[in-house]
Amino acid sequence: MQFEQPPSVRRAPTFHARRDADACQLVGALLPRRAATTRQVQQAHARLAVLGLATARFLPHLLAALPRLSHPPQLEDASSSYPLSLFRRSNSSSAFASNHLLRVLPHPLPLRLFPGLPRRNPHSFTFLLASLSNHLGAGHASGPASSFLGSHVHALAVKAGAAGDLYVRNALTHFYGVCGDVVAMRMMFDELPCVRDVVTWNAVLSGYVRASMVRAARALFEEMPMRDEVSWSTVIGGYVKEGELDVALQVFKDMVEKGVRVNEAAVVTALSASAQLGLLELGRFVHQVVRREEMKVSVNIGAALVDMYAKCGCVAVARKVFDGMSRRDVFAWNAMICGLAAHGLGRDAVELFEQFLADGLCPTNITFVGVLNACSRSGLVAEGRRYFKLMVEKYNVEPEMEHYGCMVDLLGRAGLVLEAIELIEGMLIAPDPVLWGTVLSACKTRGLVDLGVKIGNKLIELEPAHDGHYVLLASIYAKAKKWDEVREVRKLMSSRGTSKSAGWSLMEAQGNVHKFLVGDMEHKDSVQIYNMLGMINRRLADAGYVPDVSSVLHDIGDEEKVHAIKVHSERLAIAYGFIVTEVGSPIRIVKNLQVCGDCHEFSKMVTKVFNREIIVRDGSRFHHMKEGRCSCHDYW
DNA sequence: TTAGGGTTAG
Numbered sequence A: 001m002q003f004e005q006p007p008s009v010r011r012a013p014t015f016h017a018r019r020d021a022d023a024c025q026l027v028g029a030l031l032p033r034r035a036a037t038t039r040q041v042q043q044a045h046a047r048l049a050v051l052g053l054a055t056a057r058f059l060p061h062l063l064a065a066l067p068r069l070s071h072p073p074q075l076e077d078a079s080s081s082y083p084l085s086l087f088r089r090s091n092s093s094s095a096f097a098s099n100h101l102l103r104v105l106p107h108p109l110p111l112r113l114f115p116g117l118p119r120r121n122p123h124s125f126t127f128l129l130a131s132l133s134n135h136l137g138a139g140h141a142s143g144p145a146s147s148f149l150g151s152h153v154h155a156l157a158v159k160a161g162a163a164g165d166l167y168v169r170n171a172l173t174h175f176y177g178v179c180g181d182v183v184a185m186r187m188m189f190d191e192l193p194c195v196r197d198v199v200t201w202n203a204v205l206s207g208y209v210r211a212s213m214v215r216a217a218r219a220l221f222e223e224m225p226m227r228d229e230v231s232w233s234t235v236i237g238g239y240v241k242e243g244e245l246d247v248a249l250q251v252f253k254d255m256v257e258k259g260v261r262v263n264e265a266a267v268v269t270a271l272s273a274s275a276q277l278g279l280l281e282l283g284r285f286v287h288q289v290v291r292r293e294e295m296k297v298s299v300n301i302g303a304a305l306v307d308m309y310a311k312c313g314c315v316a317v318a319r320k321v322f323d324g325m326s327r328r329d330v331f332a333w334n335a336m337i338c339g340l341a342a343h344g345l346g347r348d349a350v351e352l353f354e355q356f357l358a359d360g361l362c363p364t365n366i367t368f369v370g371v372l373n374a375c376s377r378s379g380l381v382a383e384g385r386r387y388f389k390l391m392v393e394k395y396n397v398e399p400e401m402e403h404y405g406c407m408v409d410l411l412g413r414a415g416l417v418l419e420a421i422e423l424i425e426g427m428l429i430a431p432d433p434v435l436w437g438t439v440l441s442a443c444k445t446r447g448l449v450d451l452g453v454k455i456g457n458k459l460i461e462l463e464p465a466h467d468g469h470y471v472l473l474a475s476i477y478a479k480a481k482k483w484d485e486v487r488e489v490r491k492l493m494s495s496r497g498t499s500k501s502a503g504w505s506l507m508e509a510q511g512n513v514h515k516f517l518v519g520d521m522e523h524k525d526s527v528q529i530y531n532m533l534g535m536i537n538r539r540l541a542d543a544g545y546v547p548d549v550s551s552v553l554h555d556i557g558d559e560e561k562v563h564a565i566k567v568h569s570e571r572l573a574i575a576y577g578f579i580v581t582e583v584g585s586p587i588r589i590v591k592n593l594q595v596c597g598d599c600h601e602f603s604k605m606v607t608k609v610f611n612r613e614i615i616v617r618d619g620s621r622f623h624h625m626k627e628g629r630c631s632c633h634d635y636w
Numbered sequence B: 001t002t003a004g005g006g007t008t009a010g
Helices: A020-030 A039-049 A061-063 A083-089 A095-104 A109-116 A122-137 A144-159 A166-179 A182-189 A197-210 A214-224 A229-241 A246-256 A264-277 A280-294 A299-311 A315-324 A330-342 A346-358 A365-378 A381-393 A403-415 A417-425 A435-445 A449-462 A467-479 A482-493 A526-542 A559-567 A569-579 A597-610
Strands: A505-509 A512-517 A587-591 A614-616 A621-628
Touching: A020 A039, A020 A061, A020 A083, A039 A083, A039 A621, A061 A083, A061 A095, A061 A109, A083 A512, A095 A122, A109 A122, A122 A144, A122 A166, A144 A166, A144 A182, A166 A182, A166 A197, A166 A597, A182 A197, A197 A214, A197 A229, A214 A229, A229 A246, A229 A264, A246 A264, A246 A280, A246 A449, A246 A482, A264 A280, A264 A299, A280 A505, A299 A330, A315 A330, A330 A346, A330 A365, A330 A482, A330 A621, A346 A365, A365 A381, A365 A403, A403 A417, A417 A435, A435 A449, A435 A467, A435 A614, A449 A467, A467 A482, A512 A569, A526 A569, A569 A587, A569 A597, A569 A614, A597 A621
Parallel strands: A587 A614
Antiparallel strands: A505 A512, A505 A587, A614 A621
């Protein structure tokens, strides 16, 4: 890209930068304060040219302001080869331009260019290592080969006398951590204890977290002579990564209580933990911290809030946060689209997706998971087919197992079971048995006993340790009232040593989380809970509710089946909700498994008879029950 | 110049 100067400007008095700092300041004044885009840097370049300042002294500062390229430069593409042209026209007597070229170019160019760079300094190793770490951290192959690359750079640094530099050592420590080479990382760390700062400690901490060694990370965290907000957020992120969500939130609370400045990463990870738990009070606590600390609701925090509110049952609040965001990235859109889908608001999700496309944004594989899931939940067959085609043909997104999962579910639920089977059989990748499980589930809802039995037996043969297959097959038999067969399946299941995983329900009340199991007598208020449940049952019976026992798999008499159903964890949670929540406020429950057919009927009836709203998050979706109806339209 | 984070079907 050439910047010709008009003659009138060429005669204008020229600004002479006495020092590099002046040049840096002037270029800085032409750019946004943070994270400029290539386009913005080019605009600043044009203005410099107009001022007659597009010189070797100024250009390196433009290079320094450029974002990293994600693809190797193409010479015919002005914006991607722009860093190279800036570099060529820069002052080659300093390492500054070389270092920023290393930062901007994607792997493997920095590694290739490094030996031939006209000027280098100890910092150059840091830039090179950061480029390698970024590449590996973005999910590209790591392991012994990459670690070897690190030792190669390490050797070069030793030869250049830069290996003692704190920044270089930190970058090396981080690099080994990214490769997963914990031993090499630890050697770097242990070698020169005198050359350490908080970044060194944080690099090791993150190495342990990456290697899923959260215990080692915690031990190191306790041992650290200095900590900053990055140390805290790394530990919180580590616990979230390992699924220790309650510990993650406890560490976040400690961070707040100790008065450590809460940063964006800590908030985002704590929100993610609350979202995964589905516990609204915890999520609200994190949101309150954001407000109290007067933190800016950035794009990342906004997206995390949308996700949290959606996953904690407040899809309307999620939408409010989403609509109020001044800038939204694809993460925010994805969270909102997936959130609407999970709440059974398929048409809203599809509408939002259309708006997303109309705004000219590029959908990712996850956007399509969300929109296909929305179609499947709301029975939008034609739309689902159209988006699946669009995904492949227009957006070049390779269908992954998740997308097939949505499509198989979409077709199966709509009764197009044979088409679903055809789709699986025509797949280019080996189908996950889970897809057959989805078909099996469709056989159950559609009452296709023969096909279901065939697929169920095949699945049990394929994965004998998977309890879900036995459960589904048994419930297909149960629905057809074939109790002998139900007994057979259960016998087979227990002889193979598998058993239905225990279901539980959670309820938040007064800052505590209450967990219930089926027939649970552990709760301190058990007597009251069972009394309340008895009262609810009597009122429902008066209103004409008759239990449907077909979802109970035990080979016991009808009366006992009724009893087993009566004490499902969800009902205990509802009864407890009647005791501890205010009259008129909704009862929110989080379950690990899918809600059973009869509990679903029971809960709907409760909302009608007692005029209470019940919101259940089960293993995969939300049920908003009100006035005897559910947002899932009994379609789940 | 180095360290930390969010969205995913059944």
